[in-house]
Amino acid sequence: GDSVTQMEGPVTLSEEAFLTINCTYTATGYPSLFWYVQYPGEGLQLLLKATKADDKGSNKGFEATYRKETTSFHLEKGSVQVSDSAVYFCALRSGGGADGLTFGKGTHLIIQP
Amino acid sequence: KAGVTQTPRYLIKTRGQQVTLSCSPISGHRSVSWYQQTPGQGLQFLFEYFSETQRNKGNFPGRFSGRQFSNSRSEMNVSTLELGDSALYLCASSLKSSGANVLTFGAGSRLTVL
Numbered sequence: 001g002d003s004v005t006q007m008e009g010p011v012t013l014s015e016e017a018f019l020t021i022n023c024t025y026t027a028t029g030y031p032s033l034f035w036y037v038q039y040p041g042e043g044l045q046l047l048l049k050a051t052k053a054d055d056k057g058s059n060k061g062f063e064a065t066y067r068k069e070t071t072s073f074h075l076e077k078g079s080v081q082v083s084d085s086a087v088y089f090c091a092l093r094s095g096g097g098a099d100g101l102t103f104g105k106g107t108h109l110i111i112q113p
Numbered sequence: 114k115a116g117v118t119q120t121p122r123y124l125i126k127t128r129g130q131q132v133t134l135s136c137s138p139i140s141g142h143r144s145v146s147w148y149q150q151t152p153g154q155g156l157q158f159l160f161e162y163f164s165e166t167q168r169n170k171g172n173f174p175g176r177f178s179g180r181q182f183s184n185s186r187s188e189m190n191v192s193t194l195e196l197g198d199s200a201l202y203l204c205a206s207s208l209k210s211s212g213a214n215v216l217t218f219g220a221g222s223r224l225t226v227l
Contacts, residue, residue, distance in 0.1 A: 044203065100148070100169065101158060
């Protein structure tokens, strides 16, 4: 079946540091890929998405590129802020979508001032 | 534009009881799906409804059920509660039911089973 693997953390960085959160996946066919973010006490918010190979999703300074050859969708940000502290989830959904989203375990990111 | 609304936000039940959670999707969204979030298992897909029909169901026992009404609002029910059912239950809605469609999540209903 489909699966998503990501580093769980916690990942602790200083403000203005460069961020990379690795995400690799296993899926049949050509899934759509997503990054969601969850702040304490809240639900999930879509951060960005990519629906086909070589697509780059971007939002709020975050970027991720759909790499089919390495089955990866790594999240990056050039300069993190304290407000970026949250849990980040990589997810995929197969073409038909019938099985719902498959999530990674989540990466807890802590940004220190 | 109102988001996805889930009620209640918090509830406490005892083993053996049943619980019903409600979800109101974004206006115009016809697909509603449910997820369970626990520290141990992470986020797991429960089921999805589209136009009042269940499209698919995740790997959960029959104690977990749901339905969708003609106005797209959805409910999920868990019967004969077990301690392990303690979790955050998230509802998400989308315009259609397909892989590329973005799911918008509600804030969740946190269930504690004692």
